[in-house]
Amino acid sequence: MLRTSFIRKNRKKVLFGLSKRKFHKIHLIDEILILDQKKKKVQYILNKISEKENLISKKISHLILKRGNSLQINSLKEESIFFKKKKKDLNIEFKNIVQNLEEKLNQIPNIPDEKIKEKNTEDAVWSPNNRTTTKTIEEALPHWELSKKFHLFSSDLGTKICRSGFSVYLGKVAKLQRSLIQYFLDQNIRASYLEYSLPYLINEMSVYATGQIPDKEDQMYFIEKDNLYLLPTGEVPLMNCFRDNLFTYKDLPVRATTYTSCFRRESGSYGSKVRGINRLHQFEKVEIIQITTPDTSYYYLDEMISHIKKILRSLEFPFRLIRLSGTDLGFSSAMTYDFEVYSIGQKKWLEVSSVSNCTNFQSNRLHLRYKTMTGEIDLCHTLNGSALALPRIMAALLENNQTKNQINIPKVLIPYTGFDYIK
RNA sequence: GGAGAGAUGGCCGAGAGGCUUAAGGCGCACGCUUGGAAAGCGUGUUCACAAAAAAAGUGUCAAGGGUUCGAAUCCCUUUCUCUCCGCCA
Structure with missing residues (x-):
């Protein structure tokens, strides 16, 4: 606000x-x-x-x-x-x-940063290792075909026990997912983010404070009996841990990370977009947030971006970075970068992370304030980013590491999985 | 789910309709003292509101209503915490 x-x-x-x-x-x-x-x-x-x-x-x-x-x-x-x-x-x-x-x-969104244009030109897209995208695998299969071949996950089971848009991971893929979560959390903790393990149900005040109400109310699952929402992203409960805090400048930046499932109704999404595990009603995500002083927020935005780059590189993903234009920007954000990884089987870029500087827009509702060195009180700035969203990372990982007879596990994950291929 | 007890500033804790402008303590900040420190002494110390810097004002004792000229204090509703019973991974 x-x-x-x-x-x-x-x-x-x-x-x-x-x-x-x-x-x-x-x-x-x-x-x-x-x-x-x-x-x-x-x-x-x-x-x-x-x-x-x-x-x-x-x-x-x-x-x-x-x-x-x-x-x-x-x-x-x-x-x-x-x-x-x-x-x-x-x-x-x-x-x-x-x-x-x-x-x-409540209806007014955040003001985009001065650098943001209404529509993007070429310079908004940045591909640090574009050449790896030219890597081709003969007859690369999309992950849903791979799943048939290697028994990776089952959308039918998800539909059977719940409804369409839910998926069940099997065997080594289930463990691969746990390994990825563990790996991401470890990387974030090492970068001095404090881990929080949080409730998945959140009250109206929390949802309002981070700006999902009134903007995205229909995207959320709501439990009428108890007047609670299922979290659409870990950002909501994580950020709300700090609601009403009055920090001193010495406390900042606050850095926190959490792993949660995320729940989104995704009404109106059909067709190829939702094929396989590209878009699910329930998905796993590791989130990072920061609460900073106003003069340092863009510095820490850059820092979060290099942190995510590092993780993506370590997993050998071809990826690109896009600065969102004014028309694409989320309600609370003043500047957002999307990370996309190239998925060879689908021959397309998949969004796996969104990193935003919300300036003082969320802080205003969250009452996140701090005392400056001279004792004045001012609103903090808030930042959030995915590090990282699981299903699409999983899809790209499976597709990009396929060979005719097996799927190889990236080196850094082997200590976590305990196996180096799936077949 | 049932029964009871609570919620006061950064923290502890008094106050039970008007001499409260919320006592007292701890902590914190600044000053005096000292060669330096500790102790001691002194001063200050919630947050919010507007053209709001100073002075003054208004609100703020979990939240929202009510009674009253006047509420931290009495009444109602809600939320949360604790104790006991029930249920339970």
Whole structure:
């Protein structure tokens, strides 16, 4: 959520930023500013009335203690009742304004960074080791064909016990998945991220604070009986661990990682996109987050990117990095990079990580603040990234390491799996 | 799920309708003292709100309502914590 004070001081900047997103409800900005003015006015009057009420109470108190005359006391009481009635009506008005203001503010996404353009040109894509993508395997099979050949996973079983869009991993692939999770966590911990093991059910406040409500409400599974959501990403419970924290500048950056399953309804996704394990309702993901000071957030964004690059290189993936354009940017993000790995069997790039700087957009709702060296209080910046999302990494790993008779395991994983091929 | 007891500042802890502007302690910061440190003494120390820097103001004792001229204190609702019973990996 943007701060109204920011919108007031940077109206043009906000409008320009929103235009890069092709955000159409621009009229909201001026409506917000008008409501904000109204709110201040009403709040000021309410304050003055409260001040008067407090003074009267004190006078009464003194009179009672000094055994003052009851006529005087009664007239003071009547005066106070008069103000009280006035306040009641104003209070209703005030609450309406606040609610209205919040509803409008909730619809405004974060302002993209200055570097972000509305549409991407070639320079937004960066392929550090493009030549490896030219590596070809004769008759490379997509992972669903490989699965038939080597008994890797079963979508039928997923459908049998749940519904379509759920998958069951078998034998060595099940262990390979555990190994990948363990490997990613180890890499993150080594890079000084603290591991958290978290609940998969989250309350409304948490979902609201990180910005999934109202933006992605329909993407989430909701348990009506207990008023809880299934987490769409580990970012939500992880970030919310820090909700309402007031840090000192010495505490920052906070670095945390978690492995969770993620649940997404993915309504409206059909066809080739959901083939095999490319897109599932439940998938495994290892997430990293950081909470930083405003002046260091882009430095740490770069650092997260090199961290993920390192992991992808160690697994010998051909990958590319894309800086998202304004129109592709997520609701809370000011800058996002997507990592895509090349999957030889499908002959296409698969998104395996999304790394974002949400600047102070999430911090505002999460009340993540810190004290500067001079003792001032300011909002933190938040960053999040996948390190990494499992099913697509798995798909690409299986496809890229296939030979005619077996699937080879990348070297760094063998200590985790205990085997070096699947056949 | 049933029965009871609780929730006060960074932490501990008093307060039970108006002399609370939340006692006292710990911690922290600064100062005095010292050759330096410890001890001692002094000062300060929640957060939020606006054109809000200073002075003043308003709100803030788990959250939201209510009673009252006046609520940390009384009433209602909700959330959370603890103890006991029940169920249970």
